[in-house]
Amino acid sequence: MGKPNEIHSAVGNVIFSYGIMGTLLFANFLFQISRRAHRYFLVLLFIVFLNGITHQNIRFTPLWIFLGVAYGVRQLKPIREERDFILPEAASSAPPHHHTWQPAR
Numbered sequence: 001m002g003k004p005n006e007i008h009s010a011v012g013n014v015i016f017s018y019g020i021m022g023t024l025l026f027a028n029f030l031f032q033i034s035r036r037a038h039r040y041f042l043v044l045l046f047i048v049f050l051n052g053i054t055h056q057n058i059r060f061t062p063l064w065i066f067l068g069v070a071y072g073v074r075q076l077k078p079i080r081e082e083r084d085f086i087l088p089e090a091a092s093s094a095p096p097h098h099h100t101w102q103p104a105r
Contacts, residue, residue, distance in 0.1 A: 010052030
């Protein structure tokens with residue numbers, strides 16, 4: 001028997017190796033990343049997947065690090081937005097705080 005062949009396309013490899021369900025799960029993961037991602041991440045993601053059309057970049061560790069960082073940044077964005085929304089309200093509703101320093105007893 002000959003050497004096993006491999007599809008040299010990340011997109012094709014996901015479809016043929018993991019089937020419809022795996023492709024849908026992977027597409028959902030990418031959608032979750034891109035939903036709130038910054039424009040720079042979207043541009044980089046687009047470039048990475050343009051490369052993935054003709055190259056097998058799924059096994060490339062930096063790709064997964066990039067996707068993990070993009071997902072992590074996406075998870076932090078709502079926390080940042082919530083904090084920015086809550087802090088100004090809390091500051092405006094608090095009474096003016098004129099505190100003078102006193103030594104501890």
